[in-house]
Amino acid sequence: MKVKDLKEQLDLVLVAGEAGLGQTIQGGYCGDLLSDVMANATEHCVWLTVQAHQNIVAVAVLKEMAAIIITCGNTPDKATCDTADQEKIPLFLSERSAFDLAWALARSDTD
Amino acid sequence: MGSLVKIFPIKHRDFIHAGKPSIEIKNILKTLNTPREIIRRVAVCGYEGEMNVVMHARNGQIRLELSNTMIIIKITDKGPGIPDIDQAMEKGFSTALDEFREMGFGAGMGLPNMKKNADRFEIRSTPEKGTTVRMEFATGER
Ligand SMILES: Nc1ncnc2c1ncn2[C@@H]1O[C@H](COP(=O)(O)OP(=O)(O)O)[C@@H](O)[C@H]1O
Ligand SMILES: [Mg+2]
Numbered sequence: 001m002k003v004k005d006l007k008e009q010l011d012l013v014l015v016a017g018e019a020g021l022g023q024t025i026q027g028g029y030c031g032d033l034l035s036d037v038m039a040n041a042t043e044h045c046v047w048l049t050v051q052a053h054q055n056i057v058a059v060a061v062l063k064e065m066a067a068i069i070i071t072c073g074n075t076p077d078k079a080t081c082d083t084a085d086q087e088k089i090p091l092f093l094s095e096r097s098a099f100d101l102a103w104a105l106a107r108s109d110t111d
Numbered sequence: 112m113g114s115l116v117k118i119f120p121i122k123h124r125d126f127i128h129a130g131k132p133s134i135e136i137k138n139i140l141k142t143l144n145t146p147r148e149i150i151r152r153v154a155v156c157g158y159e160g161e162m163n164v165v166m167h168a169r170n171g172q173i174r175l176e177l178s179n180t181m182i183i184i185k186i187t188d189k190g191p192g193i194p195d196i197d198q199a200m201e202k203g204f205s206t207a208l209d210e211f212r213e214m215g216f217g218a219g220m221g222l223p224n225m226k227k228n229a230d231r232f233e234i235r236s237t238p239e240k241g242t243t244v245r246m247e248f249a250t251g252e253r
Pocket of ligand 1: 035159163164166167168188190191192193199200204205206207216217218219220221222223242
C-alpha cells in the first residue's frame with residue numbers, strides 16, 4: 001500500500017510532506033512515548049500518535065518512517081509542517097483515535 | 112584509512128533542532144555503506160543522548176568519530192550532572208518536567224536503550240559540572 005492510498009481509505013487531511021506520498025507503507029506503529037517509538041517502530045511504517053510537536057518529524061526521519069498520522073484532533077504548528085515538508089515526511093491529521101484508525105486500516109487493507 | 116571526527120552542538124530546550132545532528136550522522140554513515148542494523152542502533156543512541164542534553168542538561172555536543180573498526184559517539188554536556196547513575200540507568204526512572212512528559216518524553220527508557228543498543232556504553236557524571244556518555248559500535252574493518 002502507498003502512503004497516498006491512506007488518505008482516502010482513512011479520510012485523512014494532508015497538511016505537509018506531499019513529496020513523500022509515493023512511498024510504500026510496511027506496517028504501522030501506535031505510540032505517544034517517543035523513547036518507545038524510537039525503540040520499537042519499524043522502517044517504512046505509518047506512525048499514529050497524539051503528539052504534534054516539532055520533534056516528531058526527527059523521530060520519523062531517524063526511523064525512516066513512511067508517514068505520520070496525528071490522531072484525536074491534535075494539530076501541528078507551522079514549524080512542524082515546514083520540517084515535514086523539508087524531510088518529505090507526509091503528515092496527516094484525523095479526529096479519530098489511533099485504535100479506530102488502525103482497525104479501519106487493517107479491515108480495508110487488501111494487499 | 113584515517114579517522115573522521117565531526118562535532119555537532121546541542122542546545123538546551125531546542126526541540127526544533129534536536130535530532131538533526133543524529134539525522135546528519137545517520138546520513139554520513141549511509142554514504143559510507145555502514146550496515147543498516149548498525150545505523151539503526153546508532154540512530155537510537157544518538158537521538159536519546161541528544162534529548163537528554165536538551166531536557167536535562169544545558170548546552171552540549173555530540174561527537175562522531177569513525178575509526179577503522181568502530182563508530183564512537185560521545186555526548187558531552189555542561190549540565191547539572193547525575194547524582195546517582197545507577198538510579199538514572201533504571202528502566203522507568205525519570206526526572207523529566209511535566210511539560211516534557213506531555214510531549215511524550217520522560218519515559219525513563221533513554222539511558223537503558225542506549226546501553227542496550229551500543230556495543231560498549233560508558234557514562235560519567237560530575238555534579239554541577241556535567242555528563243559524558245560514550246558509546247562504541249563495532250563495524251569490523253572498513
Ligand atoms: N545529560 C544528563 N544530564 C543530567 N541528567 C541526566 C542526563 N541524562 C539523563 N539524566 C537523568 O537520568 C534520568 C533518566 O534518563 P533517561 O533514561 O534518558 O530517561 P528520560 O530522559 O526519559 O528521563 C533523567 O530523567 C535525568 O534525571
Ligand atoms: Mg532520556
